[in-house]
Amino acid sequence: MLVISEDNCIKCKKCESVCPVEGIDIDNKSVAKDCIKCYHCSAICPRKAIGDRHTTGHTSQNNIQPYDFELLMQQRRSHRIFSTQEVAPAILKEFVEHMRFSPTASNLQSLRFTVITNKNKLKEVNDLTIQTISKAYRSINWVTKPLIALLKGKAALKKMEQSKRKFMRKAESRNDMICYNAPALIVIHSENIPVGMPCHDAGIWTGMATLYAELLNLSSCINGYIVNAAQRNSKIKEVLHIPGNNEIYSTILIGYPKLKYENRVDRPIPKLRFIAE
Ligand SMILES: Cc1cc2nc3c(=O)[nH]c(=O)nc-3n(C[C@H](O)[C@H](O)[C@H](O)COP(=O)(O)O)c2cc1C
Incomplete structure (x- = not known):
């Protein structure tokens, strides 16, 4: 529950201006019921006058340069040959927990994660x-x-x-052509909600996760076949204990790389159109 502190508020109303649901009224000290708990208000307030237990402190400025990010994107490749080294459950848990800052439509945060490391299940x-x-x-x-x-x-x-x-x-x-003997599989699923865009949320999460994995010296491979198969065969959700009312939107194999991709390989410049006038 968002609280506005009368003592600290200087009525700059930055919170009002950034609220995506226009739910804050500083003059009347009210927050609308349809607050989506994105905490933009808390993040922007110069006096920490609005927030709740989610308001934790200042963000620190990252020092990642655009070129670093470009390199990271180029360095990321799909890995289909994994080392036999297992990924510790604590690392996978932390991985998913740290990824919680990935955005979701209307901040619904409906994604759920099932991590499989059991070889027989894989x-x-x-x-x-x-x-x-x-x-x-x-x-x-x-x-x-x-x-x-x-x-x-x-x-x-x-x-x-x-x-x-x-x-x-x-x-x-290749009888391992789906899971490639990877030590872990993260399945991203969500209740099939009537609002929101869980499919896109999962795609964005997955893209970010592949980059984050790279920084942790983990390797990854997105797997669309499992998503496709789960839509056709309910047994897949059953073996993963994923509730029937959940949809699998994405899956990603995680492990340690066996091979290193040494060379930069270019890609065609995408077709791009401007509509400026
Ligand atoms: C939505 C999506 C689904 C994919 N599904 C599979 C898959 O089922 N099996 C697989 O080996 N690779 C899969 N890939 C990996 C692509 O084949 C790979 O990203 C593409 O060939 C480009 O190679 P790169 O990831 O090394 O840049 C998938 C990628 C995406 C984005």
Whole structure:
């Protein structure tokens, strides 16, 4: 519950100006019920006159230079070969806890995290995902192809067939093709809430987590196959003890790198448009 201290408040009203729900009225010393608890008011107040137990102190200025961040982004790569070294549960716990500053739509903070380090469970997720995706790909066959071409177009069907071929080929040669024998998997899920954007929250969390992992000398690989398989097969949530009313929005494999990517590889400049007039 936000409290406004009459003694400290100098009525500069910076808090009013930054409140995203326009919920603060300094003259009437009131905070609207639909406060989303983002604490922008506490973060901006020069006198610490508004806040609650979440107001902890000053932020310290980071000294990360833009170039450092660019390098970090270039250094991050998806790792699919992990060292056999385990990641301590305390490190994984701290990792998820430190990541709580990742933003969420309307500050809903609905994301939940399930961390799997049990080798048998990881294998079960790996195998179930392969089975589920293979089954889905097998449904692209001579019977369904004309319908897919009609509904989605010939180009889409061609791409789907390419993906099918790639997946099936890899599944035959690498039975660890989903979890890559990584020592840990973080599953990001949320209750399927009618408001908010948990899917995007999870994507943003995941992107930030891959960079944070890099700084901790951990390596990561985002895994979309598990997300896709979990949408098709409820058994995946069952084996992970994820409640039925939760949706899996993202997963990320975490471990220590076995290999180091030494070279910088460029990427095409993205297509960019300005609408200035
Ligand atoms: C949403 C998303 C889903 C992904 N799913 C998988 C996956 O299931 N398996 C995998 O090996 N890599 C997966 N990746 C990793 C991409 O293949 C990888 O990011 C891309 O090839 C670029 O390589 P880089 O991450 O090393 O820059 C995924 C990446 C993203 C962003």
